[in-house]
Each structure stands twice: as structure tokens, then as C-alpha cells.
Amino acid sequence: MKTMKKAMTILFAAILTFALLIPAHALDGTLAVTSIASARAGDTVTVTVSLQNNPGLYTALVGVTYDTAALDLVSVADCGLFGASADTMTAGGNLDMIPYRVLWMDNVGSLVSASGDLLTITFKVADDAQPGTYSFAVTCDANNTLDANIDTYDLGTANGSVTVVRMPGDADGNGQITLRDAILISRWLAGGFNITLDLSSADVNGDGIVNLMDVVLIKRYLVGGWGVTLQ
Numbered sequence: 001m002k003t004m005k006k007a008m009t010i011l012f013a014a015i016l017t018f019a020l021l022i023p024a025h026a027l028d029g030t031l032a033v034t035s036i037a038s039a040r041a042g043d044t045v046t047v048t049v050s051l052q053n054n055p056g057l058y059t060a061l062v063g064v065t066y067d068t069a070a071l072d073l074v075s076v077a078d079c080g081l082f083g084a085s086a087d088t089m090t091a092g093g094n095l096d097m098i099p100y101r102v103l104w105m106d107n108v109g110s111l112v113s114a115s116g117d118l119l120t121i122t123f124k125v126a127d128d129a130q131p132g133t134y135s136f137a138v139t140c141d142a143n144n145t146l147d148a149n150i151d152t153y154d155l156g157t158a159n160g161s162v163t164v165v166r167m168p169g170d171a172d173g174n175g176q177i178t179l180r181d182a183i184l185i186s187r188w189l190a191g192g193f194n195i196t197l198d199l200s201s202a203d204v205n206g207d208g209i210v211n212l213m214d215v216v217l218i219k220r221y222l223v224g225g226w227g228v229t230l231q
């Protein structure tokens with residue numbers, strides 16, 4: 001009886017150990033935005049999209065969408081996660097396509113199981129973008145993303161955003177308010193100088209118009225004593 005009890009104890013211990021070795025559930029493969037972008041109007045920003053908990057894939061197809069009110073697609077670059085034996089095809093350099101699609105397909109039938117950076121996406125923030133948060137997304141086309149069993153697999157959607165901030169008076173976006181900003185606004189108003197300004201920041205008093213009043217405010221701020229405060 002005592003031997004029986006001891007044997008049962010060992011059996012239960014073995015079952016418990018075995019149970020602990022089995023994960024409660026395998027982690028799902030997902031897409032994720034691994035960089036956060038803050039920018040000024042007129043800036044170019046690059047964000048990184050990664051593949052996490054890769055379940056093992058033969059193919060993947062994703063689409064990039066974004067808020068066209070403030071963002072323009074400049075480039076999409078493959079990070080090489082699928083390796084040299086895989087074809088990476090994009091939308092033929094046609095950056096106006098929405099969604100902009102990227103597919104990976106391994107030519108020698110080897111499973112890609114690495115996780116890591118998948119894509120970098122570069123956006124140009126519109127010169128006249130107002131301060132705010134502008135979203136973008138990278139969405140898996142599950143019907144064309146195939147796992148180790150050549151079954152469809154949904155990596156879901158990675159959501160990200162570019163936050164556009166303004167610095168009143170800093171028309172050239174160099175982080176400082178100087179007479180250069182005043183001169184550039186003056187030239188922009190006169191025209192003919194081929195100048196690109198952060199128009200949101202050039203509108204010093206935030207009245208929706210860039211004019212000589214904004215230039216005067218920068219001068220008064222720089223000389224002091226006029227009660228002009230800029231942030």
C-alpha cells in the first residue's frame with residue numbers, strides 16, 4: 001500500500017511537471033509598429049514595422065494605408081527578414097496605390113521562422129499639416145499569408161501614428177526662433193525664393209494666416225519688452 005502511494009505521488013509529480021512544460025497557448029504571430037514618430041510639418045519620418053512571434057510562414061502579403069490628409073508615402077523598404085531565397089514584390093514603385101502592397105514568397109519552399117523587423121516606411125508630412133495625430137496601418141492579407149501547413153494565417157493589423165507638433169515662430173523647423181525665421185517668412189510672402197516653411201509654426205499667432213504680423217511678432221519676441229511670448 002505504501003509503495004502504491006509512493007508510486008502515485010511520483011506519477012502525479014510527473015504529470016504536473018509535464019503540464020507545466022506545455023505553454024497554455026502558443027503566442028499568435030502579429031505585426032507591430034516598433035517605432036513612434038513625432039514630426040513637424042514638412043518633415044520626413046521613418047517608422048519600422050516588425051513581425052512578432054512568427055508562426056513559420058511561406059508567404060506574406062500586407063497592405064499599407066495612411067491618413068492622406070497629412071501624410072504622403074515616400075518609400076517602403078524591405079528589411080530582409082524573409083532572406084535571400086524569397087521574392088519581395090512591391091506595387092511597382094507606384095507609391096500612389098492605396099493600400100500600398102508588399103508580398104514575400106519563398107522560392108525554394110523553405111519556411112521562414114525568424115521574427116524581427118519586416119518593413120520600414122517613410123512618410124513626408126505635408127507642409128501645411130496642422131498639429132495633431134495622423135494614423136497609418138499595416139494590415140495582413142490573410143488569404144495570401146500561408147503558414148507551415150500552407151493554411152491561411154492572419155497576422156492582423158499594426159496601427160501606428162505620426163504626431164505633428166508645432167513650435168510657433170520656428171518657421172524653418174530647426175528648433176530655434178531666430179531672425180532667420182523672420183527673413184524666411186518675409187521671402188515666402190514676397191514669393192520667388194523657392195522656400196519651404198513649416199506653415200503651422202510660421203503662423204506665429206495661430207490665426208490661420210501667415211502674414212507680416214507673424215514676422216513682427218518674431219521680431220518683438222526676439223528683442224523683448226513687447227510682452228510677446230512664444231513657446
Ligand SMILES: [Ca+2]
Nearest residue numbers: 170172174176
Ligand atoms: Ca528656426
Ligand SMILES: [Ca+2]
Nearest residue numbers: 203205207209
Ligand atoms: Ca498668423
